[in-house]
Every structure is written in structure tokens, then in C-alpha cells.
Amino acid sequence: MIKRWLSHPYVDLALKALGRNRLQTGLTLLGMTIGVATVLAMMAVGAGAQQSIEQQVRAAGLNQLTVRAGNWRPKVEDTGEAVAHQGDARDTLVLPLYRGDVLPVAFHPEDDPMEKHDHPLARQRLGDLEAGLGSAATLTFDDAEAIKGLPGVQYVAGGVHENARVHFGGKRWFTRMHGTDVEMPSIKRGWMLAEGRFFTRREQDRAEQVLVIGQIVAERLFGAGVKAVGQEVTLWNQPFEVVGVVTSATWVVRPAPGDDQFDAVYMPYTTTHRLLNLSKLNDITITAASSGDVSRLAREITTLLRQRHGIGDDQPDDFTVLTQATKALTTGGLPPSVARAVAGNVAELEKVTLEQLATTLERASRTMTWLLAAVAAVSLVVGGIGIMNITLLSVTERTREIGLRLAVGARSRDVMRQFLIEAVAISLAGGVAGIVLGVIAAALIARTLNWATVVSPLSVLLAFGVAGAVGIFFGWYPARRASQLDPIVALRHE
Amino acid sequence: MPLLETREVAKEYHVGDHIVHALRGVSLGIDAGEFVTIVGPSGSGKSTFMHILGCLDRPTRGQYLMNGRDVSTLPPDELARVRNEMLGFVFQGFNLLARTSALENVELPLLYTRRGVVKGSERRRKAMAALEAVGLTDRADHHPNQLSGGQQQRVAIARALVADPSVLLADEPTGNLDTATSHEVMEIFARLRRERGLTIVVITHERDIAAYGSRTIDFRDGRVTSDVHHDQALAEPSLR
Numbered sequence: 001m002i003k004r005w006l007s008h009p010y011v012d013l014a015l016k017a018l019g020r021n022r023l024q025t026g027l028t029l030l031g032m033t034i035g036v037a038t039v040l041a042m043m044a045v046g047a048g049a050q051q052s053i054e055q056q057v058r059a060a061g062l063n064q065l066t067v068r069a070g071n072w073r074p075k076v077e078d079t080g081e082a083v084a085h086q087g088d089a090r091d092t093l094v095l096p097l098y099r100g101d102v103l104p105v106a107f108h109p110e111d112d113p114m115e116k117h118d119h120p121l122a123r124q125r126l127g128d129l130e131a132g133l134g135s136a137a138t139l140t141f142d143d144a145e146a147i148k149g150l151p152g153v154q155y156v157a158g159g160v161h162e163n164a165r166v167h168f169g170g171k172r173w174f175t176r177m178h179g180t181d182v183e184m185p186s187i188k189r190g191w192m193l194a195e196g197r198f199f200t201r202r203e204q205d206r207a208e209q210v211l212v213i214g215q216i217v218a219e220r221l222f223g224a225g226v227k228a229v230g231q232e233v234t235l236w237n238q239p240f241e242v243v244g245v246v247t248s249a250t251w252v253v254r255p256a257p258g259d260d261q262f263d264a265v266y267m268p269y270t271t272t273h274r275l276l277n278l279s280k281l282n283d284i285t286i287t288a289a290s291s292g293d294v295s296r297l298a299r300e301i302t303t304l305l306r307q308r309h310g311i312g313d314d315q316p317d318d319f320t321v322l323t324q325a326t327k328a329l330t331t332g333g334l335p336p337s338v339a340r341a342v343a344g345n346v347a348e349l350e351k352v353t354l355e356q357l358a359t360t361l362e363r364a365s366r367t368m369t370w371l372l373a374a375v376a377a378v379s380l381v382v383g384g385i386g387i388m389n390i391t392l393l394s395v396t397e398r399t400r401e402i403g404l405r406l407a408v409g410a411r412s413r414d415v416m417r418q419f420l421i422e423a424v425a426i427s428l429a430g431g432v433a434g435i436v437l438g439v440i441a442a443a444l445i446a447r448t449l450n451w452a453t454v455v456s457p458l459s460v461l462l463a464f465g466v467a468g469a470v471g472i473f474f475g476w477y478p479a480r481r482a483s484q485l486d487p488i489v490a491l492r493h494e
Numbered sequence: 495m496p497l498l499e500t501r502e503v504a505k506e507y508h509v510g511d512h513i514v515h516a517l518r519g520v521s522l523g524i525d526a527g528e529f530v531t532i533v534g535p536s537g538s539g540k541s542t543f544m545h546i547l548g549c550l551d552r553p554t555r556g557q558y559l560m561n562g563r564d565v566s567t568l569p570p571d572e573l574a575r576v577r578n579e580m581l582g583f584v585f586q587g588f589n590l591l592a593r594t595s596a597l598e599n600v601e602l603p604l605l606y607t608r609r610g611v612v613k614g615s616e617r618r619r620k621a622m623a624a625l626e627a628v629g630l631t632d633r634a635d636h637h638p639n640q641l642s643g644g645q646q647q648r649v650a651i652a653r654a655l656v657a658d659p660s661v662l663l664a665d666e667p668t669g670n671l672d673t674a675t676s677h678e679v680m681e682i683f684a685r686l687r688r689e690r691g692l693t694i695v696v697i698t699h700e701r702d703i704a705a706y707g708s709r710t711i712d713f714r715d716g717r718v719t720s721d722v723h724h725d726q727a728l729a730e731p732s733l734r
Contacts, residue, residue: 009605009614010605013605016593016594020592020593400587400589401589401591403589404585404589404591404602405602405606406550406574406577407548407550407577407583408577408578408583408602408603408606408653408657409574409575409577409578409579409603409606409607409657410574410578410605410606411570411571411574411575411606412570412571412574413571414605414606487550488545488550488551491550491585491589
């Protein structure tokens with residue numbers, strides 16, 4: 001097929017003509033190749049960014065649900081409207097919204113308000129006592145196990161949360177302590193172990209004193225670049241062995257002091273239970289296998305827990321089911337009545353938010369892709385001018401030939417086609433070479449700069465198409481000029 | 495009815511402000527099978543006349559009929575078709591494509607036939623046959639720069655023949671050739687006329703070349719000044 005096409009007299013002719021000016025053809029080809037390669041590489045970078053944004057969004061946990069013990073809501077802001085707490089997770093959006101207005105009810109020695117802390121969020125954290133608010137901790141390990149049995153549930157991890165001071169040598173760091181489940185790393189897809197490992201199920205079963213520390217904690221206690229794994233730290237006057245350092249795997253989330261994830265330490269919840277003599281969980285984190293299932297799961301979990309906790313129809317939940325969307329609402333600084341109204345009235349809120357977030361991000365990254373491609377297109381235009389140049393040269397050089405062709409019966413459209421084919425042949429050859437070079441460039445960018453690059457078949461097709469279009473566009477004028485020649489004048493041309 | 499007929503054909507060019515009268519009303523009829531030689535000094539209008547005969551140019555006034563059909567008003571694409579199917583051109587400077595074999599040069603007009611696309615093998619066969627007619631089959635693969643002037647002109651004649659035209663038009667075909675080669679070329683024309691009944695029009699300013707024709711037309715200042723039909727015998731080179 002290709003061979004037949006290549007042997008078509010016009011194509012054959014064009015290729016032969018191009019072969020006669022090897023150097024010029026080569027240089028023009030080079031220009032075109034660079035243009036196409038740049039466009040392709042830039043699109044690959046853009047698409048890579050788009051894809052990694054999508055991955056990061058997913059990693060940020062949009063398929064997560066959290067069940068918290070208690071249903072505390074701020075008294076100060078309560079306007080007395082009746083809120084039905086039955087059945088639906090959305091109705092249970094009753095979190096502390098203005099923490100500053102509320103005095104902690106429970107007091108833990110670790111939360112000494114007189115303590116001087118040297119990170120910005122320590123003060124805020126001191127008031128972060130949801131665990132003790134509204135009601136006693138009501139969630140149990142068995143609740144977690146029961147939730148695990150629901151269809152569509154991917155991972156379940158129970159958690160106990162406290163504030164803690166971690167000592168190492170003379171240094172200490174006030175941070176968040178999470179007693180959690182071995183499944184936590186599977187839930188937190190944005191996590192990466194900078195060092196060591198997470199604790200094992202065996203360690204959890206035996207309630208061993210092992211600790212996975214966040215990167216911020218590692219830096220504060222050991223300093224940057226010092227090996228943390230294997231060190232012994234003290235927490236609640238108990239020795240703990242550091243088995244791993246956890247950090248963010250995404251650039252969307254960067255570890256920062258007071259961030260609750262990487263300025264935190266993790267131990268098996270069993271260890272927390274043993275040391276603090278507790279038996280309940282503060283919360284249960286659940287991931288849905290598909291993020292579209294979040295709404296349904298929230299409802300089912302609510303029903304399940306109400307049953308398990310024996311809550312009657314006229315009683316409120318003793319727990320709170322939170323999705324990422326409701327979380328965003330409650331931490332977004334909205335006045336609680338507004339937040340509650342939104343959460344109560346927008347059906348399937350997290351779906352809307354998910355879609356909106358995805359759409360916004362997608363739109364943003366698409367804009368970036370096109371911007372990059374547009375910048376790269378400049379080089380394509382330069383390549384196109386090269387094509388115009390060589391085609392004009394070819395027309396001038398071969399004026400007599402054009403005259404001859406006209407004399408032996410070529411129509412002006414035949415002449416036009418001949419030169420257009422020449423221009424397109426260069427641009428397509430440059431396109432193919434550019435695609436090869438662009439794919440290589442994308443791979444090199446990915447390797448050396450560690451940027452995600454994605455060369456999609458569509459972008460390859462597009463690059464090829466654009467190359468052809470450039471050939472036609474920039475070949476048009478010279479070809480037209482050739483076709484408009486007067487045969488007599490052309491034949492006499494020296 | 496003559497094969498080619500001009501009726502009061504005039505051609506004017508605008509050069510700057512003034513008008514150059516290249517042809518001032520030429521009426522001629524050329525019958526099928528004639529071997530016409532056109533002579534005249536430079537600027538006499540003989541080349542312009544040839545261009546009009548060759549459908550490369552259109553007259554400003556007057557009519558040009560080919561087989562009784564007025565072709566002077568045809569649109570460009572139709573003229574291209576007439577050139578391709580009816581006419582064969584031979585030029586002073588040969589006008590062969592460089593770095594292209596003799597065979598491919600001869601094939602050229604077949605790329606533009608409108609009787610349907612000629613297949614590659616068919617093109618090759620026809621081009622070979624045309625080269626055979628000028629005795630150059632052994633040079634088919636040679637490029638123009640590997641051929642002598644006479645051989646190049648013979649390739650050009652083969653090219654003019656390949657699409658089976660009725661008329662061969664040659665504009666000073668011997669202008670770049672030495673005397674011996676010139677006669678060879680003219681003899682080829684004479685033979686083609688004899689064997690194929692081709693109508694041949696040759697422009698020349700050499701009288702002995704003009705003598706090959708069965709008819710010689712003199713041009714001067716855009717007009718025909720003499721139109722002489724020779725004896726058939728005179729056109730036979732062996733008896734000259």
C-alpha cells in the first residue's frame with residue numbers, strides 16, 4: 001500500500017526533486033523535525049502533568065470516609081433549629097467549626113495550655129479535642145470489622161488520636177499521635193515511606209512499642225539527613241523504636257509543621273489502647289473501592305452503626321460520618337448554619353464536588369497543555385517557513401521544468417499539486433522524524449527532570465496532522481506561484 | 495480542411511507604454527502531413543506564431559482552428575489537454591530534466607494524459623518505443639549530462655512523440671547543434687513525417703535546414719512575406 005503510494009508518479013517526482021537538493025532538504029527537514037518534536041514533547045509534558053494531577057487528586061483521598069465518635073456541634077452557633085439526625089450522613093454534619101469559641105471539656109495532661117510550643121499550629125491543636133466532645137468514644141474495633149463487611153468497602157482502619165510529646169536525647173517535639181491500623185498506608189495513597197517500613201500486623205497484634213514518624217517529626221528530632229530508623233524515642237515515658245519515616249508522595253501535599261499527617265507519629269492502635277488503657281476508637285477511616293460509592297457507603301455505614309449502637313428512631317447518632325466533601329465544607333471556614341444548609345440540601349455532595357474538582361483541574365491542566373503546545377507551535381511555524389523557503393527555491397530553480405511540464409500538457413493544478421506534494425512530503429517526513437525525536441525527548445524529560453510525561457496516540461496523530469497541515473499551508477503560496485507561471489516565460493527562464 | 499488554420503491572427507504585447515505588434519494578421523493553413531519550415535530574422539514574429547500554433551499562447555485577435563475547431567478561446571485546462579494530446583514540442587535548449595534518465599524524460603507527457611492514468615509499465619513501454627523511433631534504446635538509462643547534444647535532442651524528440659501527437663512543433667531544434675548533428679535531427683523529422691504521417695512545423699534561421707521542409711514560410715515584422723511549397727522531391731534529403 002505504502003509502496004504503491006510511494007511509486008505514484010507525483011510522489012515519486014516530488015521525492016526525486018527533493019533528493020536533488022539534499023542539503024537544503026535536510027536542513028528544512030531538520031527544522032520541521034524540531035518543530036514537531038517540540039510540540040509533541042510539550043504536549044507529553046502537559047498530558048503528564050494532567051495525569052499526575054488526576055493521580056494526586058485520587059491520592060488526596062477523595063474516596064475516603066471517616067466515621068468519628070461523637071456528634072458534637074457548637075453550642076454557641078446553635079440557633080435552635082431542629083436538625084434531624086436520622087439516617088443520613090449529610091444531616092450529621094455537626095463538627096466543631098469555630099474551635100476557638102469552645103473550651104475543651106476534657107483535659108489531657110499532654111494538652112497543657114501553658115506549655116510553650118514552637119510550631120504555629122500548636123495552639124490550634126491544643127483545642128483539637130473532638131475525641132472527648134459530644135459524647136464518650138463510642139466506636140469499637142468490632143464496629144470497624146462490621147464496616148469492613150459492607151460491599152464496596154476497600155480498606156478500613158480504626159484510629160485513636162492524641163497529642164503527644166516525643167523525646168529524643170535532649171530534643172522534644174509536640175506532635176499528633178495516631179494509633180492506627182496496618183491498613184493505613186493502603187488508605188493514604190499520598191504516602192511514601194522515606195525510610196524503613198510501616199508497622200506490621202504482627203506488631204499490631206502484639207501491641208508492640210514501634211513508631212512510624214512523619215517526616216517533620218524526623219527532621220525536628222534527628223535533623224535532616226540523619227537516619228531515624230532504629231532510633232529509640234520516648235513517648236509517654238515509654239521507649240519506642242522508630243521503624244519508618246513517612247512522607248508525602250505527591251507534590252500537591254507537602255509535609256508541613258502541624259499538618260496532622262507528616263507532623264505526626266503512628267503506632268498500632270493496640271499499643272495506644274494498652275498504654276492509655278483504652279478500648280474505643282476515636283474514628284474509623286474507610287476507603288470506597290470507587291469514589292462514586294461514597295454517598296451510598298456513608299448511608300449504609302450510618303444505618304449499620306445506628307443498629308449496632310442500638311440507637312432508637314428518636315435519638316441522634318452518636319457518631320459522625322464525614323466524606324471529603326463534608327470535610328472540605330467544615331474546614332472551609334463557612335458559618336456552620338450555611339455549611340449545614342448546604343450539606344443538607346445538596347444531594348450527593350461529594351459527587352458534585354468530586355466532579356467539579358476533577359473538571360476544574362482537568363480544565364486547568366488542559367489549558368496548560370495547550371499553552372505549552374502553543375509555545376511549541378512557534379517552532380513549527382519556523383519549520384513551516386523553512387518549507388516555504390525551500391519550495392520557493394525549488395520553484396525558482398525549476399522554472400524551465402515547470403514551463404516544459406506545462407508545454408507537454410500539465411494543467412496548472414498538476415503543477416500546483418506537484419509542489420504541494422513536495423512541501424507535504426518534507427513536512428510529513430519531518431513529522432515522522434519529529435514524532436520519533438519527540439517521544440525520545442519526552443522519555444528523556446521524564447528520566448532527567450522526573451516530570452511525568454505522557455505521549456498519547458492522539459497527540460502523535462495530532463502532531464502528524466499538524467505537520468501535514470503546515471506543509472500544505474506553507475507550500476500553498478510557492479505552489480500557487482509555480483502553477484500561475486506563463487509557460488512561454490517559464491520556458492525561456494535562464 | 496487544413497489541420498491547423500489561422501485566420502487573421504494578431505498578437506500584441508504591452509511593453510511599458512507602447513504596444514509591440516508581434517503578429518499583424520497571419521492567415522495560414524497547414525494540412526496534415528505537411529513539413530513546414532518557418533524562417534525569419536529575430537523579432538519577425540515566428541516564435542510568437544509558433545507559440546500560438548502550440549496553444550502556449552492565445553492570439554489577441556483572430557482565430558486559430560485545429561481540425562476546424564476554434565481553440566483560441568479555450569480555457570487554460572483545455573489548452574493543456576490539446577497540447578498533451580495533439581502536439582509535441584521540441585526546443586532549442588532540449589529542456590530535458592537533469593538527473594533524470596532519458597526514459598523518464600520521455601515518459602513525462604504520459605503523466606499528464608487525460609485519457610486515463612497510464613500505468614507505469616505501459617508508460618515504460620511507450621517511452622521505449624519512442625526512444626526506438628529515434629534510435630536511442632541503448633541510452634534509455636543515461637542522464638542528459640551523459641548524452642551528446644544530438645542525443646539529447648533525439649531524447650527530446652522521443653518525448654514529443656510519446657503521447658502520439660498529430661503535430662510536432664520544433665523551435666530552432668538545431669540551434670545548439672553542429673551541422674552534422676543538425677542534419678541527423680532533421681532527417682529524423684523527415685522520416686517521422688514519412689513513416690507516421692506527422693505534421694511537422696520547424697522554426698529555423700538556417701536556410702539549408704529550412705530546405706528539409708515541403709513548404710517554407712518567411713516571416714518579417716509579424717507578417718508572412720513568402721510561402722513556398724517545394725517539390726516533394728526537394729523534401730527528400732537523399733535527392734537534395
